[in-house]
Amino acid sequence: MKAAALSHHTRRCLPCTGDDAEATDHGTRQIKGTQQAAVEPLAQTEAVQPVMHTPEHLAERPAWDCGVCGQPWPCAPARERLIRQYGRGTALAMLAWQYLEEAVRDLPDGPPGVLFERFVRWTR
Template identity: 55%
Template structure:
């Protein structure tokens, strides 16, 4: 199991992958801001890919593009 990225107060709750603090789908806007400030773009994309890989079995089946955008698309 991969460790979920540390996003300060806005951490992911498994298995819902919603934010423990605000209840929005993780990574929520505050988590994204925190993570982007802690890592360079390449490192951030790699970490978020690992988190997406962890989330896939927990989340309902949906379009892969939604998961990609949620976890990785915003990192560019």
């Protein structure tokens, strides 16, 4: 298989290669069946576009405030990201409950009702 055909997939998508090449995590292709593995670079088929990095709204512990906007975490952008990642279902609620348990340990004087509203209620 040509390196150009390999590049349209993630390098770890081995079932798609269909030949004796094994993709690696380092932008190379290892040829199977040799005593000492030969390594060749993957061809670049497209110009690399710069990726704009937007800071993630993550909790800073032990206060559980957002490290970007300073709002109580999960802030609105963090909630939107979590909904995109987990959907509005059981998985999101279970993850939010885990965050609640961690926050209760970090904030033992926090009112339980307020922490529940902050971490779990919004997932419904």
